[in-house]
Amino acid sequence: MAEPGPTSDGLLFLTDEQLRKGIEAMFFAYRGFTADPDRILETKDYGRAHHRAVHFIHRSPGTTVSNLLSILGVTKQSLNRVLRSLIDDGLVRSEKGKVDARERHLHLTDKGQMLERELSDAQRARMRAAYRAAGPQAVAGFRQVLEAMMDPEMRRQYNRLKEGG
């Protein structure tokens, strides 16, 4: 089996076959990636959409609804439905902005933190196992390829989150 390798022109030699393997790897791996949280969410009558909201509120406490909208890339009606149930269930707290009172700043409650913990523990455990199985060099490559695969807009979002809160 021919492996991808550098050529004299500094490019990679990439067959359609190799690219197809990468595509299918993404497909099957993403299923694994979401499988554990999905199982947990199912028992609590939540879905992936709730998970995403909880994740990014945890990640950036006090973030606004607009912020969340641009990160998640959904409509406000769609986000609102999810946020509504999280607020009603007491997992998320929404408070008016002090400086700009039109904004709503979102925080996880203790209950919300608990769910976030449970979900991210499961997801991290799988990620950790995969990292350990593949080794440190592979981890670096993994992140490089994923980053290169993002849309520029998404990459900006990703990099903004990556360092500062």
Next chain:
Amino acid sequence: MAEPGPTSDGLLFLTDEQLRKGIEAMFFAYRGFTADPDRILETKDYGRAHHRAVHFIHRSPGTTVSNLLSILGVTKQSLNRVLRSLIDDGLVRSEKGKVDARERHLHLTDKGQMLERELSDAQRARMRAAYRAAGPQAVAGFRQVLEAMMDPEMRRQYNRLKEGG
């Protein structure tokens, strides 16, 4: 910023922070991964479900409905709806098995091949660009981590497809 690295016990030193970055990289990258096909499908009144069916029928011509069900991991009712429209639109041909006439063997028609081409060209272009940006070492690592992230069942499916038809 501490990078993941080997420790004296042969394990990886992985902070929650590093794992979170990996998780978010998967999230944003998967969006990029599906963005181009999604745009094409939208103009043709199809969705991701159609793409997946077309992809795996192309990958394994003559595959049966049951086969497809186990690869895609959905119910037959869900798959059937998608398959129905593809057959009615003349993209997929379904024929009774010669040896076991209960089975339906699925093939892409010329029209189906054309759609598959269009979708996979777009997806491969992005994958190729990402691979080239990241380099050959990164590509190997990428595939290793993804493979390690799959459920064992999915990994079997993936490996079965990887080599032979």
Next chain:
DNA sequence: AATTTACGTCAGCCTTGTTGACTTTCCAAG
């Protein structure tokens, strides 16, 4: 004072997943 922004909500639609029940077709074992 008028306009714009941020947010929330109502109503309705679509895709894609689900369960459950049922039929038809067919192979294979008794």
Next chain:
DNA sequence: CTTGGAAAGTCAACAAGGCTGACGTAAATT
């Protein structure tokens, strides 16, 4: 040759989570 069960297809109903469009309100900006 009959029958049990597997493979496939179909109908009905439902839910999650996307979407658009329209409208309302409060607050900030011009």
